[in-house]
Amino acid sequence: MDFNMTIVKPAYFVIRGFYGIPNINYYYIFLLVLYIMSVVENGAVMALISLDQSLKTPKYIAVFNLAFVDMLGHSTLVPKVIDTFWFNHKNIPYNDCLTYEFFNFMSLTMQSLNLVLLSFDRLVAITFPLRYRVIVTLKSMFILVAASWLYAICINLIAVGFLTRLSYCGTVVINSYFCEYGPLIRLACNDNFPQVVLALQFEGDNAEGHGDSSNMNNKFEDQ
Secondary structure, eight states, rough: OOTTOOOOOEEEEOOOHHHHHHHHHHHHHHHHHHHHHHHHHHHHHHHHHHOGGGGHHHHHHHHHHHHHHHHHHHHHHHHHHHHHHSSSEEEEHHHHHHHHHHHHHHHHHHHHHHHHHHHHHHHHHHHHTTTTHHHSSSHHHHHHHHHHHHHHHHHHHHHHHHHHHHHOOOOEEEESSSOOOOHHHHHHSOOOHHHHHHHHHGGGGGGGOOHHHHHTTTTTTOO
């Protein structure tokens, strides 16, 4: 990638994902209800773990973090989706789009890592029941959670950093319901090979195939 080239950044992108679907407002109402339920339930889980001394265990540190990340992910995605489509605010500024993409995918990364931590906790409990309290301590779980956050933040900052090297000289319409990595790559008019490699590495469900960047670019599927 030539880092000395001129990068063309649009003032905004246009989100088009849910337009033209009949009776779509009922879906937004349903989505809003689910979001409120998610916030209440995750808030209740976090409050219960914080207030109940018997739940101050390594496993529930991971459970607390999972509830927080789940709330963060929903709060990042759902209100913006409702604002975009229900209130017809389909234009999103360039910097806001990248910030939106970062928090969405950081939340998804953390959700996956939290499930890994909970699986690790159960694996140790089953495999080494007599040494469980020695291996899985409050300190070790805090370290694992902190390391997970650090990894999720760094890897998604790198991904967003690579997006800033893309140049957009054609359409700025994103065929998705939020600022998504694959569609943003597909809109670029300059070489996108490093971005495609990152997408294949960390978001493989959004892309498939191999070859040069122009061929790989066409492999991304709309979500």
